[in-house]
Amino acid sequence: MMDIGLLIIRLVVGLLFVGHGAQKLFGWFGGYGIKGTGGWFESIGVKPGVTMALLAGLTELIGGFLFALGLLTPLAGIMIAGTMVMAIAKVHGPNGLWSTANGYEYNLVLLAVTIGVALTGAGQYALDAFLF
Secondary structure (H helix, E strand, O other), rough: HHHHHHHHEEEEEEEEHHHHHHHHOOOHOOOHHHHHHHHHHHHHHOHHHHHHHHHHHHHHHHHHHHHHHOOOOHHHHHHHHHHHHHHHHHHHHOOOHHHHHHHHHHHHHHHHHHHHHHHHOOOOOOOHHOOO
């Protein structure tokens, strides 16, 4: 049952990050694409905005795919966790913990989940289990 639980966690979290990356890169799912995200990054002091939007989008997209597949799971967890650390530091941290005030509560949960799975392993239903 633990392996099924890990699979569910990896699929939900990983595919949501694929979606976040696609928002930044392609403007899908209500996102703003590279230029729009880059402009917003510039407005919060993350420069150069377009380059950083590209890096963030690729990190979320690739990290999300790897996490969902359970492939190179420690690397995927670090990639996703890194984007959450930046989100906390640059956007949500100043607002406090609770998400009701646009705080970092949700980012912290995602950070804990991805690092937790990266440290414990992706489970039997993961490409890591078949390849390594």
